[in-house]
Structure formats: C-alpha cells, structure tokens
C-alpha cells in the first residue's frame with residue numbers, strides 16, 4: 517500500500533500567531549495508505565519524572581515532539597536536571613537536582629507534572645508541588661495520591677494551593693486505591709522506590725503506560741513487579757543503587773484509535789504501523805461491531821477497512837483499562853454520528869467530558885446529553901463549520917468530524933491538539949485527506 521499524496525496542500529502558517537492558527541479540512545476524502553504511530557504522551561511524561569529518582573542520566577527513546585514534553589522538560593530543568601531533546605530522544609541528567617518545589621506557573625500548564633511528587637519524596641523525603649487544579653474535563657482530585665503518601669509515612673498538607681509533603685523515612689505498606697487512578701498509582705509507585713521494605717498497591721491502574729513506567733524504574737535499578745495487573749509490588753532500594761537507564765516509549769494507543777476512527781468516518785483502507793493491538797482490544801472490538809474490517813498484517817501493523825454509510829450504531833461505556841478508554845470517548849462520538857441508528861455513550865471517569873458535543877451539534881449532529889450519558893442519533897451528513905476545541909481529545913474529535921463532513925471545517929484553539937499529537941495534519945494529508953494548518 518502506498519501513501520496518497522494527491523490533494524496535498526502546503527501547511528501555511530505564515531502570518532498567524534500560534535494562538536490564531538487553525539486547521540482547515542475539506543471533508544469527504546477517503547483515507548488510504550500507511551501511517552506510523554509516535555510514542556505515547558502519557559507514558560513519556562511519567563518516565564521523564566521517574567528520571568528524577570537517580571543521580572545519573574536516563575535516556576528515553578521514541579519520544580514524540582509535543583508541547584507537553586517540552587513543558588515537562590522545563591519542570592525538570594527548574595528542579596535542577598539537565599534535559600536535552602534531540603529528535604525522538606530525550607536525555608535527562610538528574611545528578612544535580614537540588615530543588616524540590618514545583619511552582620504553580622509550571623504545574624498549572626501541565627497536570628502530568630504533578631507526578632514529580634513521588635520521585636521527589638523518594639529522593640529527598642521532601643516535596644512542595646503546586647496543586648494542578650481542575651480542568652475542562654472535570655475536577656480531577658488528588659486525594660488518593662495524598663492518602664498513599666501518608667500510608668507510606670509522610671506528613672502531607674495542603675497549604676496555599678500547594679501539596680507539601682515530608683517524611684523522616686518512608687516505609688513500605690499495602691495501599692488499596694478506591695479507584696484505579698493512573699496518577700495515584702504512578703506517584704505511589706515512584707515514592708515507594710525510596711521506601712524501606714515492600715509496598716503493595718491494590719486496585720492499581722493496569723494501563724500500558726504504567727507498565728512502561730515500571731520498566732523504566734527497573735531499568736534504573738528499581739524493583740517493581742506486577743505492573744499491568746491490579747496488584748503492583750515495589751521493593752524499596754537504597755537510593756545509591758539507582759542509576760540512569762535507557763528505555764523505549766510504547767506506541768500511543770490514543771493516536772492509534774484516532775486513525776481507526778478517522779478511517780471509519782471517511783471510508784478507506786489504512787495500515788497503522790507501530791501499533792500494539794493488545795492495548796486497544798476494547799476499541800478494536802467496538803470498531804468491528806460497528807462494521808469496520810480489522811486485520812493484523814504483522815504483530816505491530818493493523819489494517820482497518822471501512823465503507824461509508826455502512827456503520828452500525830452501538831453503545832459505549834468508558835472504564836479504566838482494559839475497558840474502553842475515556843481518552844477515546846470524544847473521538848468515537850463523531851463516528852457514531854455517521855451510523856444509521858441511535859447510540860449511547862456513558863462516561864464514567866470524568867464528570868464533564870462532553871464539551872465536544874456542543875461543537876459537533878454546530879456541524880449538524882443530533883446529540884442530547886443526559887447526566888453522564890450522551891444520546892447520539894445518526895444523521896445523513898455532518899456539515900463543515902468553524903468549531904473550537906476545549907481540550908486535547910475534543911480537538912481530535914472535531915478533526916475526525918471535519919474529515920467526514922461535507923464542506924469546510926475550521927478547528928481553532930490548536931494549543932490543545934499540540935499537547936498530544938505530533939504532525940497530525942501532515943499524517944492525515946499523507947493518507948489523502950485535504951487538511952492543512954493556517
């Protein structure tokens with residue numbers, strides 16, 4: 517299969533400031549060809565934080581060029597690490613880290629940076645990290661992070677918008693999480709590396725990004741077992757035994773889902789390279805149920821074929837991994853608009869993750885929100901319109917809608933998109949879409 521290059525328009529950004537940039541899509545072109553996934557944002561950001569654990573240099577490979585990665589690099593630099601980004605490799609020398617305060621100006625730009633709390637506690641027994649606050653998709657509490665650190669023996673208080681934690685020593689224990697929070701699992705895992713004895717996290721998040729983080733900690737001399745299951749065991753190690761490590765970032769499963777859904781709204785035949793299908797079973801199963809044809813070409817190459825006008829309605833409920841991911845909830849919504857029946861999406865992870873629905877309605881979608889459910893009635897067509905992204909995944913959802921819509925769609929507020937996708941519009945152009953940035 518070859519990539520189509522017809523309809524390629526040059527990316528024109530001259531004259532538009534980053535804030536004014538928009539993605540312009542002339543919809544209705546089928547996608548055909550081959551595309552390669554970049555590394556997972558939600559894995560790499562946490563592994564960057566893990567590098568703080570050890571005096572030494574950690575090298576992360578297959579790192580995507582995302583604004584979130586650059587912002588995380590700035591957080592680490594503020595703490596005293598030397599961070600070099602070259603191509604898809606990030607080198608972090610944390611030998612001279614001397615600061616354990618992550619200020620509001622930095623953490624508020626990037627919620628994921630809250631995960632420096634764990635390694636700072638492991639290494640210095642002291643940390644002051646700004647509370648990240650809520651965001652467009654929900655409240656995003658941190659009570660489980662706080663409780664986990666307290667159970668490890670830390671004193672934790674909230675003062676003037678900061679989490680301030682300190683401990684004479686950390687001691688391993690069993691910590692049950694009321695819900696399998698990714699962030700809490702990560703912070704506790706990282707702090708427990710510096711605890712005396714064994715920590716067991718029960719009802720841990722089982723996401724592939726947690727496994728990648730555990731592999732990274734182990735490459736640095738840590739002892740973590742069971743990542744990828746609901747029970748993770750962390751054996752504390754003396755800090756002087758930790759060292760830098762080299763680790764590959766897993767593929768971005770959300771980017772994988774993005775290309776699958778885009779192929780479904782446009783119709784077409786796309787080969788997605790560098791994918792791990794094990795990470796996407798819930799999504800593959802939904803796509804097949806809706807009528808897409810999915811096959812594996814090679815262990816890391818998924819082929820999706822889909823015909824426009826043949827998609828069936830279905831219901832989707834988001835769940836912690838391995839359930840259907842909340843991060844792909846916004847993106848499946850436009851696909852459901854192109855079915856012939858009525859579908860219901862139920863969001864169970866966040867309280868407020870339907871902001872994209874109002875924008876999709878502006879394109880002609882028939883969507884009603886009732887509490888944490890969205891009822892989507894299939895329509896004959898979506899029509900291009902100017903639409904505004906409210907968060908990263910909403911931005912991708914609107915692009916998918918635009919690719920399937922009639923006429924021209926303009927997606928604004930691209931700062932959200934650039935946090936999590938590298939060259940998305942170029943990749944779509946390579947598949948034959950009529951899409952450019954201006």
Ligand code: EPU
Pocket residue numbers: 558559561627628654655656657658659660661662695696697698699700721842843865866867908909936
């Ligand atoms: N929660 C609590 N208490 C806590 C922690 C979390 O009640 O102490 C709640 C949150 O309020 C939320 C739910 O649990 O409603 C899930 O939170 P989780 O901690 O699992 O999420 P996170 O670590 O903050 C990561 C991803 C998100 C993704 C979620 C769920 C990163 C940087 N972010 O967030 O990704 O939606 O897990 O899978 O890893 C995205 O990439 O667009 C994104 C938002």
